[in-house]
Amino acid sequence: MSPNTPETNSPTPAQPASVQSEPVLELRRVNTHYGAVHILKDVDLDIYSGELVCLLGGNASGKSTTLRTILGMVKPTTGDVKVNGQVVTHQSTRDRVAMGVTMVPENRRLFKRLTVRENLDLGAYLRSDSDQIASDMERVFDLFPRVKERLNQKSGTLSGGEQQMVAIGRALMANPRVLLMDEPSMGLAPALVQQNFELIQQIHEAGMTVFMVEQNANMALSIADRGWVLQTGRVVLDDTAENLLAHPDLQASYLGTAEQ
């Protein structure tokens, strides 16, 4: 999360240039089932360091399942999840968080009865490098000065916008290699949605790799570099943000009327 050089803070040294071309996060032909129901069908995704990418799709398109698969809360039936080129398909959520995959959940889901400081501390739960943690917390304050003012308040007493900052700050405290955002526009007032996307852009400009899952295609594509469109568990479109915005099938695929 340090500006421009996301790798400098990580426990492992910066990667050599030869590996730099490796995606930070990769899904290879992932199939996921809930019981007999086939949710994800041969999903391929790859996210490179420093990118801001989005996964679009309507209700029940498999967006949440994709995130749950990346985090290891659902195990794929076939296919692999890779973090920094390493297969993590059979690793626990905890191990993946330790490897640098962190999510900002839908609706923020702060620990409302805990103070803002405690929420941020919990973001760094798996880390023990207290000096780095302190300096990362300072960076969160630099990004979101309002969070510092509210540090000792119970997070449930904050406004929606402030809670959003704490939610992102909490995720940044894990010093992630890739930040997953689950439906950042969900359940928020329009002004807050706008603010939220500005926050995402802000942390992306500070060097963070962001993978965003969103229903609001226009909003997401306005800040993203690339995107995929998921429809009933299958990636139907894969292009740059510009091309996707101009794509005639985008709206149609949303409504579920596009042909497969």
Next chain:
Amino acid sequence: MQLTTKQRTKVDWFLTILRVIALVVICAGFAAFVAQMIDSQNPFARWANPDAINLTGEQFQGLVVTGLAQGAMYGLIALGYSMVYGVLGFINFAHGEVFMVGAMTGAVTSSKLAEAGYWESSFVLCLVLVVVLSMVVCTVTAVLMERVAYRPLRGKPRLIPLITSIGVSFFLQNSVLALLGSTVKSYPDLPDWLTDKRTFLEIQGSKILVVVVAALAMAGLWYLVEKTKTGKAMRAVAEDAEIASLMGIDVNRIIVKTFAVGGAMAGVAGILWGLLFRSVIHTTGFLPGIKAFSSAVVGGIGNLGGSMAGGLTIGVAESLGPLMILEPLGVSGPSQLRDAVAFAVLIIVLLVRPSGIFGERLPPEERT
């Protein structure tokens, strides 16, 4: 609009009537008590209970201290109910038996120490040893209980672990019966400075000791829950286990630690029981367990400070209530009704404030 305006239903009227009756009984009893204290011959007091005996200041103080000591013990047990409820959302009814196991451990080890002569020669050291041993045994019991009985039921409807906990309770009771027999186990005599009343303000030393030990245990727990990383993780899991796991918290480990800490507190409470009552039997856990559960509910379940406050409330109420409210009203043999008073406190608190004294009122969508 019909849903937003609160309609008074028959149930509401019924509850209001109950509240009024409870209030009238308490006020009348207390008024009669005050009347008697002013002048035992005054007509109101004579009408309420012609045979009423005056309560001396010394007796009153004694009752308060006894109430506080027992209340502190209930509070320590209540913490275990409250913590497990906070993290897993079900009531572990076997927790009272964990407390009994602690009291048993204390009885067995302290009488062994007394036989060897150490109990009298170095009492404080022995007490520390007995408390630590009881904490260890109770922690192990609680952790095993979680591992064997509750973890396989994780994610099942809450009624299922609840019923299981009643089964575990019988299992523990009967295990102790089988291992140690059905005779009453006694604690050895306490040293004079603990039984003597002249130690401090005419208060029996053992009761001061009980309150001090309970306060120390509570302070330790408060530090653990509020100030340590584990405590933060416990509170996070209690609030939202899924998000806690996204922070990299191992939820299962935190649940085990919660049971362990609750067990340790029950272990301390078991020794306090030994200091107060000096005898223990395999069924000892039931009533204090239920009263501690009531304390947790009175204080607001899930709230640790509330558990302690609830314990003290119930302890003092059951100590003072019979003589201050029931006796002046002419109830015969009021001291035998102390258990009834304890549960009456629970019912009255629930009538007036269903979420408990310090409980949070959750919006309907969060109430599950």
